[in-house]
Amino acid sequence: MGKWFKEFIKGLVLSNPIFVLALGLCPALAVTNSLDNALGMSAAVIFVLLCSNVLVALIRTWVASIVRIPVFIVIIATFVTMVSLTFEAYMPVLYESLGIYLPLIVVNCIILGRAEAFASRNRLSLSVADALGMGLGFTLAIVIIAVIRETLGSGSLSLFEHVLFSFPVLEQQPVSLFLLPAGAFLVIGLLLAAFRRVGLIKNE
Amino acid sequence: MRFSIIKRFYAIAFLTLVVIISASLLSLTYSLTAEQIKLRQHEQFLGYLGEMFPEMTGFEYNDELYYVYDDALLLGYAFTASKAGYSGDINIMVGLSDKETVKGVLIISQTETPGIGTRILDEPFIGQFAGMNVNDIRLRSEGGQADTITGATVSSKAVIEAISQAAKEKLAGING
Structure with a gap:
């Protein structure tokens, strides 16, 4: 169990996909303008990552190595399309606000990266640990970014229409730059710098 | 790198199999969600119609x-x-x-x-x-x-x- 836990925990901090590996930055920049969007995107990514890692680990001994990348992409695209159709049917609000970034999970480097670098070389249980760890690490990272952007950009933070807290001063004069793409770059850059300064991320 | 004929055919067959399974899974998901998606779009359309004609019954x-x-x-x-x-x-x-x-x-x-x-x-x-x-x-x-x-x-x-x-x-x- 020690090894399983080690593979699980590495995605959260030491190999965090966003802050350390710098994979999957596109959704991290694009859908972190609100906490709801970030959580919706995380749920979709965790599902796809888990399913693709499980399947890739299961077929890893049979897959012909010259076609492994197309096989992985087909597997990932299948799960993404299934998620996308499900969201469209049952979560139309989230589907609308995630927009193009939902189908774009297909090209999220985290998922293909983990399939190729981890799941195709490790047994099923470890691949599950890797997927959950990386998925939760991604969630942690984009939730942090979304909390900062939504709070500064709109003056309040809400979760599924419940207002968690609000700053009246900021609400009257929100820094709407933080809701725009430029704000996403600023927040990610400052967070990376801060994490490096306190030594959470180490140069390799 | 050179691959034997058998290896090539195996690769082609494997990819084909994966694509067939994928396509059938997708059509299954589509048929399961199609009705609900249509319903949602219809509801959304009704919402717009109601917005245009607030007195509509x-x-x-x-x-x-x-x-x-x-x-x-x-x-x-x-x-x-x-x-x-x-x-x-x-x-x-x-x-x-x-x-x-x-x-x-x-x-x-x-x-x-x-x-x-x-x-x-x-x-x-x-x-x-x-x-x-x-x-x-x-x-x-x-x-x-x-x-x-x-x-x-x-x-x-x-x-x-x-x-x-x-x-x-x-x-x-x-x-x-």
Whole structure:
């Protein structure tokens, strides 16, 4: 169990996909303008990552190595399309606000990266640990970014229409730059710098 | 690297198998969600219809035209229009208070460039149609009354042309 836990925990901090590996930055920049969007995107990514890692680990001994990348992409695209159709049917609000970034999970480097670098070389249980760890690490990272952007950009933070807290001063004069793409770059850059300064991320 | 014939065939067969399984999984998901997605779109459309005619209690759909009623009183008509904009289709709903007068125009869905083409959603453009004679919704260069948006000509032209084309087709068989 020690090894399983080690593979699980590495995605959260030491190999965090966003802050350390710098994979999957596109959704991290694009859908972190609100906490709801970030959580919706995380749920979709965790599902796809888990399913693709499980399947890739299961077929890893049979897959012909010259076609492994197309096989992985087909597997990932299948799960993404299934998620996308499900969201469209049952979560139309989230589907609308995630927009193009939902189908774009297909090209999220985290998922293909983990399939190729981890799941195709490790047994099923470890691949599950890797997927959950990386998925939760991604969630942690984009939730942090979304909390900062939504709070500064709109003056309040809400979760599924419940207002968690609000700053009246900021609400009257929100820094709407933080809701725009430029704000996403600023927040990610400052967070990376801060994490490096306190030594959470180490140069390799 | 060189691969034996058997290895090549194995690779092809494997990929083909994966694609077949994927396609069947997708068609299964599609058939499971298609009805729900249609229902959602219908609900959304009803929402727009209600926004256009707040007093609406019911409607009839006949020959691509919606007849909107408040009990027995005919409030007006509505039809949908669609045309390719700068990127992707722009879907529009047009409401009429009588056979000729436009009550309002709503954009149901669009994928125009944010900040540029999306100005078709803004009041100065979309609001200009309210009260206009439906036959005047043509470009000024073609003798109409509708203005395009400077810098978003393709998007705004698509909206105007979508409405005038759809009006021509769908209002022809109007009765009552």
